[in-house]
Amino acid sequence: MKTLKIEELSKNFGSTEVLRKINLEIDEGNFLVLLGPSGCGKSTLLNIIAGLETINEGNVYIDDYNVSKVEPKDRNIAMVFQSYALYPSMNVRENMIFGLKQAKTSKEKIEEQLEKVSKFLQVDQLLERKPSQLSGGQRQRVAIGRALVREPRIFLFDEPLSNLDAKLRVEMRREIKKLHQQLKTTVVYVTHDQTEAMSLGTRIAIMNHGVIQQNDTPENIYNKPSNTFVADFIGSPSMNLIKGILKENSGEMSFTANGSNFEIPVKRYEFKNKSSLNNKDVFFGIRPEHIYFKKSNESDFEVSLRADLSEYIGHEQIMTFDYANQEILAKFPSTIKIELAKETKLYFDLTQISLFDAQNEERI
Amino acid sequence: MQDSLKPSSYQQLEQKSKYTNIFLRWFLYFILIIFASYFIFPLYVMVVTSLKTMEEIRQGTLLSWPSGLNLDSWAVAWGGRGYGAGDTFLRPYFWNSIKMVVPAVFFSTFIGAMAGYVLTKWRFKGDKWVFLFLLFGCFIPYQAILLPMARTLGVLGISNSVIGLVLVHTVYGIPFTTLFFRNFYVSIPTELVKAARIDGAGFFKIFFRILLPISAPIIVVTIIWQFTQIWNDFLFGSTFSFGEAAPIQVALNNMVLSSTSVKEYNVDMASAIIAGIPTLIVYVLAGKYFIRGLTSGAVKG
Numbered sequence: 001m002k003t004l005k006i007e008e009l010s011k012n013f014g015s016t017e018v019l020r021k022i023n024l025e026i027d028e029g030n031f032l033v034l035l036g037p038s039g040c041g042k043s044t045l046l047n048i049i050a051g052l053e054t055i056n057e058g059n060v061y062i063d064d065y066n067v068s069k070v071e072p073k074d075r076n077i078a079m080v081f082q083s084y085a086l087y088p089s090m091n092v093r094e095n096m097i098f099g100l101k102q103a104k105t106s107k108e109k110i111e112e113q114l115e116k117v118s119k120f121l122q123v124d125q126l127l128e129r130k131p132s133q134l135s136g137g138q139r140q141r142v143a144i145g146r147a148l149v150r151e152p153r154i155f156l157f158d159e160p161l162s163n164l165d166a167k168l169r170v171e172m173r174r175e176i177k178k179l180h181q182q183l184k185t186t187v188v189y190v191t192h193d194q195t196e197a198m199s200l201g202t203r204i205a206i207m208n209h210g211v212i213q214q215n216d217t218p219e220n221i222y223n224k225p226s227n228t229f230v231a232d233f234i235g236s237p238s239m240n241l242i243k244g245i246l247k248e249n250s251g252e253m254s255f256t257a258n259g260s261n262f263e264i265p266v267k268r269y270e271f272k273n274k275s276s277l278n279n280k281d282v283f284f285g286i287r288p289e290h291i292y293f294k295k296s297n298e299s300d301f302e303v304s305l306r307a308d309l310s311e312y313i314g315h316e317q318i319m320t321f322d323y324a325n326q327e328i329l330a331k332f333p334s335t336i337k338i339e340l341a342k343e344t345k346l347y348f349d350l351t352q353i354s355l356f357d358a359q360n361e362e363r364i
Numbered sequence: 365m366q367d368s369l370k371p372s373s374y375q376q377l378e379q380k381s382k383y384t385n386i387f388l389r390w391f392l393y394f395i396l397i398i399f400a401s402y403f404i405f406p407l408y409v410m411v412v413t414s415l416k417t418m419e420e421i422r423q424g425t426l427l428s429w430p431s432g433l434n435l436d437s438w439a440v441a442w443g444g445r446g447y448g449a450g451d452t453f454l455r456p457y458f459w460n461s462i463k464m465v466v467p468a469v470f471f472s473t474f475i476g477a478m479a480g481y482v483l484t485k486w487r488f489k490g491d492k493w494v495f496l497f498l499l500f501g502c503f504i505p506y507q508a509i510l511l512p513m514a515r516t517l518g519v520l521g522i523s524n525s526v527i528g529l530v531l532v533h534t535v536y537g538i539p540f541t542t543l544f545f546r547n548f549y550v551s552i553p554t555e556l557v558k559a560a561r562i563d564g565a566g567f568f569k570i571f572f573r574i575l576l577p578i579s580a581p582i583i584v585v586t587i588i589w590q591f592t593q594i595w596n597d598f599l600f601g602s603t604f605s606f607g608e609a610a611p612i613q614v615a616l617n618n619m620v621l622s623s624t625s626v627k628e629y630n631v632d633m634a635s636a637i638i639a640g641i642p643t644l645i646v647y648v649l650a651g652k653y654f655i656r657g658l659t660s661g662a663v664k665g
Contacts (some may be wrong), residue, residue, distance in 0.1 A: 053559050073564035089577030102564035146559075158555075288402035 001064050004049065004154055009058030011044060011210075015076050018044050019210045022058070026203070031180050031187045033125045033201035035194060037233070041210040042190045043158055049188060050156050051075050060127040062153060073102070077146035084139045086131035086146070091116075093127040096146045097292040103150075113149045121145045125271060137168050144179070157189040161196060173199060194234055198222070206230050225354055228361040237318060240291075241283040243358065248278040255284050255355070260324035264301055270352055272364055281358035288318065290352040291330035293338075300347035307340050321346070325343040387627045398622060405528060414633035421629050437630035441619075454638055456608065457615035461595060461642075463526050464611055468533035469590045475534070476541020476586060477579065483542070483573050484549040485557045495546065501539030507597050509536070517569050517604060526610050532604060540593075541586050548582035549575065584650045612639050 004026040011019040018041045026032050033044040047053040049060060051072035059068045067075050078099075084094050093114065100110045112235045118124040121141045131139060140160065146153060158174070161169045177200055180187055191197055197204050198218045205215040206229075214226040231239040244257035246266075253271075254263040259321035269272070271277065292300065305328070309320035320327055321344070330346065338344055357364050413421060414437055415430040419466065446452030482488075483495050499653040513532055552575065560570045601611040610618070616639045620632050 047558075050562060052557070052561060072558075072562045077562065079559065079562050081555040081559060083553045083555050085553060085559040087556065087560070087574050089574070098560075098565070099563035102569075148561075 001028075002026060002061070003030075003063060004188065005061040005064070006045075006049070007059045007061070009045075009048065009057050009060065011041075011048060012056055013055065013326075017210055019048075022210075022212060022354060024205060024212065024215065026186055026188070029184045029186060031189065031202045033197040033204045034188065034190045034207060035197040035201075035204055035233075036192065036207035038192060040207040042192075042207050045103070045207070046188060046190045047080075047155055049154070050077055050079050063263075070358055073099075076153040077156055078150045078152040078154075078159045079158065079193075080140075080143050080147050082159040084131070084143040084160075084163075086139060086142060088131055091128050091130050091140050092123060092145075095131065095142060096149050097151050099146065110342065113151075117145050117148045136164050136170060140164065140172055144176075148183075153185045154185065155185055157187065159191055162191070162193070162355065169306070173324070176200060184239055194236070206233060208233075221351070224363070225285070226363050228283060228285075228356050231354060231356070235287055235289075237288050237329045237331070239285045239287050239354070241285050241356070242323060242326055242328060244282060244284055246277050246280045246282050246355070255282065257284065257324045257326065262303070264348065264350070266297065266350065266355065269353060269355060271355075277364070280363065280364075283356040283358055285354035285356060286328075286348055287352065288329045288331040290349040291328070292347040292349060293336050293344075295330050295347045297351070299350050301350050303346050303348060304343045305346055307338050307342060307344050310338065310340060368621070375416075393454050409531070409636055410633045414637060416630055418626070418628060418630060426640065437628070438634040438638075440628075441631050441634040452615065452619045454615055454619070454635055456613060456624055457610055459613045459636070460526055460608075460610060460615075461612040464529045464533070465591060465594045465642075468530045468537065468594050469587055471530070471534045472537030472590055473586045474539050475538055476543075477545045477576070477583070478571065479538065479542040480545025480547075480549050481575060483546050484552075484574075485554060485570075486567070495542075498539045498542050501536075502543060506536075510599075514604065524605050524607070526602055526609055529600060529609075532600050533590075533597070536600075537590050537593065541590065544582055544586045545579070548579065588646055588650055592643050595643055604665065 002025045005026070006022055006024040009019055009022040010017070022045060025030075034045060034167075036042045044053060048055055051067065051070060055068055059066050061067065062075060062077070087098065090098065096117065097110050097114055097350070100113065105113075114127075115124070118127060121144060123138065123141050123145055126134060126138060126142070131142070134142065143160070157176075161172055164172060173196060176189075180200075184225075189197075189200060201218055203215065204218055204221050206213045206221065214221060214230045216224075216226075221230060222235055225234065228241060231241065242257050244255055244260070247254050247256060247263065247287050252265065252267050253269070254265045254267075256263050266284075295302070303323075305321035305323055307319055308322055311318040311320075312334060315334060316331055317336070319330050319332060319338055321330060322328075332338070355364050356362060409426055412427070412430055415434050416424070417431075417434055417436070420428075420431060440453065442453060442455055442458075444455075452539075479498070479575055483491055517523040517528045517531070520528075520531075522531065556574055560574050565573065596613060597611070598613045598617065601614045602617070605611065605614065616635050619635055
């Protein structure tokens with residue numbers, strides 16, 4: 001049984017296609033993050049799961065029950081919003097029990113739930129306050145509390161941290177993680193912040209233009225991006241994508257960047273499909289953190305590149321090198337001194353590379 | 365750095381700017397007093413004249429102080445002289461106006477609030493057009509709807525009645541009240557409505573429990589606007605009602621114009637003030653709620 005299943009879901013607003021044939025499954029207790037740039041349809045998808053938006057095609061199942069036409073209140077979900085959406089005229093207590101009252105829950109049960117949740121979230125001292133008398137973090141907690149008291153099957157979070165300042169955001173991020181560890185409720189979480197996605201999610205679905213680009217564990221998203229969009233979107237600075245072609249020489253594959261005169265052996269790379277790769281136009285992807293200043297593995301590949309630019313950011317520095325007229329970035333500890341405009345020996349970690357078809361930009 | 369400026373010249377400059385500031389301040393007061401008197405002058409003349417006897421008015425000047433607190437003309441304006449035919453006084457028409465303005469303000473405000481709520485939080489196909497047509501209603505000149513409205517009232521059988529006027533003012537007020545509430549609700553995050561829907565609240569519950577309690581500022585604005593419009597209206601009142609069903613502004617006009625013998629300026633002035641007092645009261649009572657932003661901080665930092 002899947003806690004949440006989305007099947008061939010499409011949604012358009014007028015003639016604008018927002019979501020295209022979305023398929024998604026979540027197992028009980030998972031934390032799924034929908035990640036993508038603004039306008040990719042992730043919030044719409046969340047609203048559809050909540051029942052706040054109608055569906056044009058496809059179905060949504062919660063616990064194998066088709067809820068596509070079920071009212072939000074009957075879907076056994078709870079949602080936390082970006083603006084918290086606390087009812088301004090009600091105090092914290094009324095805010096938290098509003099849903100239970102609508103559902104005609106018994107008074108004893110309401111009080112019991114309220115006490116349990118407000119203690120758990122440490123808002124039990126604030127029950128008589130109005131939302132306007134709370135700080136950002138407290139509002140956030142109350143909003144989560146309002147969701148918690150309903151004991152939903154699925155929690156939906158719509159960018160809940162983006163209104164907080166940087167320090168509080170990191171704190172609340174940890175609290176949400178703890179919360180999930182303790183409660184083990186299934187969560188769907190929308191964000192455009194990759195750090196949030198990486199640190200919170202047990203699975204991440206990366207979306208762009210209404211299509212899920214990759215739905216995988218955070219490790220696979222980072223290490224094995226399924227296309228150039230994911231490769232580019234995740235990581236800061238993002239993955240270097242070097243244009244070039246693949247060559248096959250007596251069964252051994254190698255990569256040559258356009259305009260460069262040396263070959264990089266890629267025999268250790270796990271190709272999805274080994275056939276007809278000779279002379280294929282590809283992108284050679286390597287993350288800035290996988291370019292080393294010192295040789296650390298036997299398989300590391302040595303190149304000599306000219307340093308063009310240095311950006312110092314405290315604990316590390318980002319260097320820009322010229323690779324046959326293509327810019328590539330590398331990340332080093334800031335203790336390393338590299339002279340600009342000079343050739344420097346660097347080492348590519350060939351166990352960490354990705355190769356993409358230059359035509360359809362898919363991983364090969 | 366201006367090293368050439370010695371301490372003494374700093375002092376001079378300080379003195380100079382002090383005098384300039386004092387001068388400017390007094391100049392400001394002067395201007396403000398002129399404007400204030402310009403606005404207060406007519407009211408002064410009205411009040412003073414209403415307290416004088418006709419004798420005093422004939423002999424004194426416009427600005428002269430009354431000899432005493434003589435409220436006779438106010439009594440006549442309000443309750444008449446007590447003889448039969450031809451005696452027009454304001455009391456019955458004042459109540460007509462109250463009976464007209466209270467329901468008209470209530471219904472137009474309520475319907476406007478509902479319409480604004482629907483147009484912002486329950487969007488539907490073609491809602492933009494509905495809003496556009498409503499806006500159109502704000503710009504139609506009053507005169508253009510007189511004939512169709514008279515016909516409508518006739519068909520409904522409520523012409524020349526207070527109920528008819530309530531209907532006219534409610535209908536004509538809805539475009540304005542909808543515009544007010546729509547613009548207010550647009551600024552309220554739709555997430556509030558979404559949260560309430562997930563919590564299981566329906567269309568009316570969301571309106572009455574979530575949105576209406578935070579609408580106080582715009583309700584006050586709308587009430588002041590509608591009350592002033594409807595209370596001060598003359599055109600609809602004089603067109604759609606006459607005789608006993610007339611609102612106070614029409615009665616005031618009849619009273620002032622139909623004086624048979626002498627022009628009684630003191631009674632006229634008293635009547636005019638009486639006709640204007642309710643609007644003043646509404647402003648004084650509701651004015652302080654005007655600026656209160658009740659939603660501040662409820663949604664975001």
